[in-house]
Amino acid sequence: MRLLTMGVFALAGLLFFTSFTTAKGTNIRTDASLLKLSDLIQERSQKNGELDETNGALRDDVESLAEADDGSTQAQDDKLAGLEKSAGTQRLKGRAVTVTLNDAPPNATAKLPGYPEPQPDYLVIHQQDLQAVVNALWQGGAQGIKVMDQRLISTSAVRCVGNTLILQGRVYSPPYKIQAVGDPEKMQQALADSPAIQNYMVYVNVYGLGWKVTEDGTVTLPGYSGTVDLHYAKPVK
Structure with missing residues (x-):
């Protein structure tokens, strides 16, 4: 019995020492x-x-x-201006629409019969939701797109970690606003025709995910102001 008692105390001491070593004086809980x-x-x-x-x-x-x-000619200046406009580094003025996406209320329940009660993933905006909107707007002829306060260019990547957006080194939380300059009717039609957005609208109607599309009249999108260096791309040989 004494041996058993000594063994218990020895094991307890080992656990205490291990916990102390791991925590290093901090609260590991x-x-x-x-x-x-x-x-x-x-x-x-x-x-x-x-x-x-x-x-x-x-x-x-x-x-x-x-x-x-x-020392350049007017024709060369005009060509350069056109390239800069296409690259998204210059301001862009025109008629625009804004799409706003937002998480559902945390206590949301299924609003329509025949649908299961929501899992946590059902109630938050995901990367594919944002990408679906951006892709549909490009498909609808958008001349330029701004996500939150940043202009998108050809190397922009819309990425999410959980329900947090990471765009070009900056972090954003919902609601997410995506503004595009182009023909408002064509862009809204492209949004309506997108299969990915049609699927998203099911979650809007059933679980209350946020969705709002507005026409903004004439706006000016900022030019992209970040670096344009390709840090990871390698030239094709």
């Missing part, structure tokens, strides 16, 4: 490390936004200096 990571992501997102603004201002200065005396 809290989410403090996750909170610190979240704070770091938000800090980096804010810093990236500030760098984008600085980069955009410097780009404007460089372009102004280049236009002052670059």
Whole structure:
């Protein structure tokens, strides 16, 4: 019996030592490390936004200096302006529509008979939902698209981690606003014709996911102000 008692105390001591070594003086039952990571992501997102603004201002200065005396002809200047417009680095003015997506209420239930009660994934906006809207707007002839406060270009990637959007180094939470310049009627028709959005609308009607499409009249989209360097692409040999 004494041997058994000594064994129990020895095991308890080992567990205590292991817990102490793992925790290193911290509370291992809290989410403090996750909170610190979240704070770091938000800090980096804010810093990236500030760098984008600085980069955009410097780009404007460089372009102004280049236009002052670059020795180019008017035809060359017009061609360059057209390329910049297509690349999304210049402001774009025109009629626009805005699509707003939002999470459903956390206590949402099925509104229509024959549908199961929602799982957590049913109630949040996912990456494929945002991509479906962007793709449909391009399909509808959009000349330029802005997601939240950033202009999309050919290398832009709309990505989500959970229900958080990460776009070009910056982090956003719902509601998500996607604004596109083009023919409003054609873009709205493309949204209605998209199979992916038709599937999304089922969740809108059954579980209350947010969906709103508005015509904005004439607006001006900002030019893309971030870097255009391809950090991971390799030339084809």
